[in-house]
Structure formats: C-alpha cells, structure tokens
Amino acid sequence: MTAYLASLATLAAIFAILAVTLNFMVGYAGIFSVAHAVFFGLGAYAGAQVALHLVPDALAACAVAALIAGGLSLCLALPALRVRGEYFVAASLGLQMMALTLFSEAKGLTGGLGGLIGIPPPRLFGFAVGALPLSLAALALILLAIAAMARGSFGRTLQSIRDAESAAEALGKNVAVAKALAVAFACAGAGVAGALFALHMQFVNVESFTLEQSVLVMAMVIVGGTGTLLGPVVGAVLLLSLPAGLAFLPFIPPTEVGAVQQIIYGLAMTLLMIFRPAGLVGDLSRGRSEA
Amino acid sequence: MNRPASMDPPLRCEGLARSFGGVQAVAGVSLALPAGQVTALVGPNGAGKTTVFNLITGNLRADAGVALLRGQSILGLKPWQVARRGVARSFQDLRLFTHMSVRDNVLAATERSAWFWQPGTGRRAREAAAEAALEATGLATLATARAVDLAYAERKFLSMARILAAQAEIWLLDEPASGLDLASRLRFGQLLKDARARGVAICLIEHNLDVVAELADRIAFLDQGRVLAEGEPQAILRDPQLAAIYFGDRPQEVA
Numbered sequence: 001m002t003a004y005l006a007s008l009a010t011l012a013a014i015f016a017i018l019a020v021t022l023n024f025m026v027g028y029a030g031i032f033s034v035a036h037a038v039f040f041g042l043g044a045y046a047g048a049q050v051a052l053h054l055v056p057d058a059l060a061a062c063a064v065a066a067l068i069a070g071g072l073s074l075c076l077a078l079p080a081l082r083v084r085g086e087y088f089v090a091a092s093l094g095l096q097m098m099a100l101t102l103f104s105e106a107k108g109l110t111g112g113l114g115g116l117i118g119i120p121p122p123r124l125f126g127f128a129v130g131a132l133p134l135s136l137a138a139l140a141l142i143l144l145a146i147a148a149m150a151r152g153s154f155g156r157t158l159q160s161i162r163d164a165e166s167a168a169e170a171l172g173k174n175v176a177v178a179k180a181l182a183v184a185f186a187c188a189g190a191g192v193a194g195a196l197f198a199l200h201m202q203f204v205n206v207e208s209f210t211l212e213q214s215v216l217v218m219a220m221v222i223v224g225g226t227g228t229l230l231g232p233v234v235g236a237v238l239l240l241s242l243p244a245g246l247a248f249l250p251f252i253p254p255t256e257v258g259a260v261q262q263i264i265y266g267l268a269m270t271l272l273m274i275f276r277p278a279g280l281v282g283d284l285s286r287g288r289s290e291a
Numbered sequence: 292m293n294r295p296a297s298m299d300p301p302l303r304c305e306g307l308a309r310s311f312g313g314v315q316a317v318a319g320v321s322l323a324l325p326a327g328q329v330t331a332l333v334g335p336n337g338a339g340k341t342t343v344f345n346l347i348t349g350n351l352r353a354d355a356g357v358a359l360l361r362g363q364s365i366l367g368l369k370p371w372q373v374a375r376r377g378v379a380r381s382f383q384d385l386r387l388f389t390h391m392s393v394r395d396n397v398l399a400a401t402e403r404s405a406w407f408w409q410p411g412t413g414r415r416a417r418e419a420a421a422e423a424a425l426e427a428t429g430l431a432t433l434a435t436a437r438a439v440d441l442a443y444a445e446r447k448f449l450s451m452a453r454i455l456a457a458q459a460e461i462w463l464l465d466e467p468a469s470g471l472d473l474a475s476r477l478r479f480g481q482l483l484k485d486a487r488a489r490g491v492a493i494c495l496i497e498h499n500l501d502v503v504a505e506l507a508d509r510i511a512f513l514d515q516g517r518v519l520a521e522g523e524p525q526a527i528l529r530d531p532q533l534a535a536i537y538f539g540d541r542p543q544e545v546a
Contacts, residue, residue, distance in 0.1 A: 172374035178405035
C-alpha cells in the first residue's frame with residue numbers, strides 16, 4: 001500500500017512537471033501545443049537509453065533527455081511558430097501524430113511497440129535513490145525557475161506576446177526568439193519528466209506518449225488554472241488521483257470503474273468550466289488581483 | 292520651441308507605395324518628420340494613413356519607395372528592428388497587454404531583449420523610466436490594476452505611457468486622442484508638447500480637426516493614397532477643396 005502510494009505520488013510529481021512546463025507555454029507565452037507528450041516521450045526514450053547503455057545515473061539521464069527534447073523542440077518549433085494561434089494547434093497535432101508513428105517504427109531507439117524493458121532504477125553519483133524524492137526535487141527546481149522567469153523581464157516579454165503580439169514587436173521584442181526560448185525550456189522540462197518516468201517505471205513504450213496523454217496534460221493545466229504557478233500542480237494531482245480514488249469506492253463494481261471514471265471526468269470538466277472558467281487556482285488569484 | 296528647420300529630418304520617406312489586390316492603398320507618399328515637430332496626417336477613412344505607418348514600421352512590405360531613418364534605409368527590416376532603431380508607434384485599437392498590470396505594460400516597453408536578461412540599461416534605470424511614464428500619463432495610482440480593467444481614457448493613456456517609456460525619437464501615433472473628453476485631451480496635448488520640446492519627431496493620425504489645429508506644426512493631407520497637400524495647419528485647414536474631400540463632398544470627376 002505504501003509502495004503504491006509512493007508510486008502514485010511519483011507519477012503525480014512527474015505529471016506535475018509536464019503540466020507546469022506546458023502551462024509555461026500556454027499560460028505565459030500563449031502557445032497552445034497538443035504535442036507535449038511527444039517531448040515527454042523523447043525524454044523517456046533518451047533517459048532510458050542512457051540508463052541502459054551508459055550509466056544508470058538520474059542526473060545524466062535527465063540532462064541528456066532535456067538536451068534532446070529541448071533541442072528537437074527548437075528544430076520543430078521554429079518553422080511551426082511562424083503560424084499563429086489555432087494554426088499552431090493544428091501544426092502540433094500533426095507533430096503528435098507523426099511522432100507517434102516514428103516512436104513505433106524506430107525500433108532500434110524506442111523498442112517499437114514492445115518498448116524498452118529492464119531500465120535500471122535511478123542512482124545518483126553511484127548511490128541508489130528513490131524516484132519520488134528525485135521527481136519532487138526536479139519539480140521544485142522547475143517551479144523555482146518558472147517563478148523566477150515569470151517575475152522577470154522574460155516572463156513579461158512572453159505575457160506581452162500572449163496578449164498582443166504585434167504591440168510587443170512594435171516595442172522592439174524579437175517575438176520569434178522569445179517564443180522559441182519558451183518552447184525549448186518547456187520541452188526540455190517535459191524531457192526531464194520523461195527521463196524520470198522511464199527510471200521510475202523501468203519500462204517505457206509508445207502507449208504513454210499518445211495524443212490522449214497530451215490532452216490529459218492540457219486538461220491538468222486548464223483544470224488547475226492556466227497562467228498560475230501552482231494551478232497545474234493541483235490539476236495534475238487531481239486528475240491522476242481521481243481514477244485511483246474511484247477504484248477504492250466500494251459501491252462501484254471493479255469492472256465498471258473505467259466507465260464511471262469517464263463520466264465523472266466529463267461531468268467535472270464541464271461543471272468546472274461553467275463555474276470556474278479560470279481553473280481551480282486561477283479563479284482565486286484573479287479575485288485577489290482585483291481586490 | 293521648434294528646432295531650426297535646417298536640421299535634417301530624422302525620418303524621411305519618398306515614393307512609398309503599396310497595393311492590396313487591385314486597390315492602390317498608398318500611391319507614392321513622400322513625407323519628412325522633422326525633429327521637434329508634430330506632423331498631422333489628415334484625410335478621409337481609407338486614405339492610406341495607417342498603411343503609411345505600417346510601411347514605415349515594417350508591418351507591411353512596400354511595393355516601391357524608400358524610408359530613411361537618419362539616412363539609413365529601414366525598408367525590409369522587421370517591426371522589432373525598426374522599433375529598436377528608435378521608432379515607437381501606437382495602434383488605433385491600442386493592443387494593450389490586457390492581462391498584465393499597468394506597471395508591467397510600461398515596464399515591458401523598456402525591455403527589448405527577448406533573452407533572459409536585458410543588456411545595456413540597468414534594472415533601476417528601466418524601472419525609473421517606467422515610473423516616470425506612469426507619472427506623466429497620470430496612471431501612477433493605477434499601477435497595479437490590470438490593463439483590461441481600465442476605463443477608456445486610461446487605456447489610451449496607457450498606450451501613450453508605453454510609448455513614453457520606450458524612449459524613442461520618432462513617434463507614430465494612430466488616433467491617440469479619439470474619444471477623449473476635453474480634460475483628457477488637454478492632458479494628452481501636454482504630453483505631446485513636452486515630447487516635442489525634447490525634440491521627438493511626432494506623426495499624428497487624427498480626425499478631430501480641433502486637435503490638429505491645436506497641436507500640429509504641419510499637416511499632410513492624404514486622399515486615395517496620395518499626399519494632396521502639405522504645409523502650415525491654417526493653410527491646409529482653410530483650403531475649401533480639401534474640406535470638400537474631407538467632409539465627403541467629393542467633386543464629381545469630369546467624364
């Protein structure tokens with residue numbers, strides 16, 4: 001039971017990293033991507049390969065994963081960022097579909113549909129460490145970085161682009177560079193989450209990097225509160241623990257959990273968007289800022 | 292108060308042209324913006340006034356013509372590059388950073404680098420410039436409000452505060468005084484006069500001829516993409532032919 005809860009908490013921390021980094025793109029820079037799971041996947045495969053073939057060191061795995069996910073996001077984002085708003089959503093959708101095919105076909109790197117198995121558990125400088133403290137530490141570091149950036153000039157630049165791109169340009173801001181930096185940072189963060197995921201699960205396959213996963217992370221951001229620091233963390237914890245919580249309710253037959261979960265998800269999302277359109281955390285902070 | 296006319300105008304355009312499909316929006320506009328003077332662009336809707344701004348700032352590519360900033364061509368540059376060379380513009384629809392605070396709107400105008408740090412001026416200097424812009428526009432008490440929550444006139448002054456904080460030598464203002472009441476208009480006029488005294492070259496698109504008469508040193512009258520007349524405000528404003536065009540009684544063309 002403790003092991004199960006620790007595993008759930010680790011997953012929550014990993015998905016919280018995904019949600020806060022996606023929120024950095026969506027909430028601060030106004031770049032809507034439904035391809036976040038692609039960079040999660042790139043990081044997971046990169047981290048797994050490092051652990052399998054080089055060293056099972058968590059820091060090395062995370063660093064390589066961040067470099068690969070962040071670097072590839074730049075190559076892919078630079079042409080895609082030339083389009084605006086809803087067109088970028090379509091471009092990222094295409095990327096998500098293309099990447100999934102590549103993940104299944106590039107068997108040498110990803111193990112194809114079967115995935116990569118036997119990934120060694122994480123170590124840090126030669127010592128065995130739990131995936132939970134690692135994930136929590138990574139989440140804390142990324143949150144600190146985002147908080148610092150959001151308060152500084154970079155955060156203002158991204159928000160000004162989100163609110164009025166042409167006006168930001170007219171004030172001398174190089175919009176393309178700022179957007180590319182935001183995307184690279186967010187995707188590098190997703191890569192770190194992927195490496196931690198691989199080390200924690202000791203197994204990865206393409207099932208974890210689908211469009212549904214990207215949409216789930218987007219839902220975590222929106223439910224928690226777009227553009228807030230901690231909202232996506234709340235959203236990640238909530239959406240991850242909901243299915244686990246339902247499984248413990250005695251009056252739901254185990255065979256029906258999936259269906260009930262779908263209904264509760266849908267209902268909760270709809271009600272939330274009606275009554276708290278800015279998300280769970282977003283509403284509160286908006287009330288505060290007007291006071 | 293005005294600088295001597297012998298000084299070379301910092302911004303000069305010649306023969307600017309641009310068409311959209313079959314419509315010649317700007318057909319060879321030549322315009323010079325001298326330092327320390329307010330040049331008003333006047334003309335009916337669709338005359339091409341905003342298009343001239345967009346050609347200068349690089350938001351639109353010119354089909355023909357030249358635009359020289361201190362003798363160097365700025366055509367073909369991107370909007371952010373033109374801005375960094377000292378050309379600030381406002382938009383008719385303001386385009387404020389709606390969900391940011393008033394102070395952050397103005398601070399953002401002092402920060403040009405897209406990177407994580409700001410080279411050049413220190414943070415203190417930028418914050419001081421932002422505070423000064425807030426003071427000058429009367430927005431200091433609203434510094435923590437979000438732009439989207441401001442009243443109409445306050446939004447227009449926030450747009451001006453961003454321009455002030457950008458510390459540019461050339462201001463291109465697209466209907467900055469429209470819809471302002473008399474008191475606000477006077478306050479706005481004072482902002483322009485102060486900037487003019489500092490040597491800023493100001494170009495103003497304005498439909499209210501009272502505002503033009505009060506603030507403009509020169510008028511360029513645009514119609515159908517051409518500068519029909521240019522000169523002293525009183526001469527232009529008294530011209531009956533221009534008035535006829537402006538007020539919609541376009542003389543029938545002889546067949």
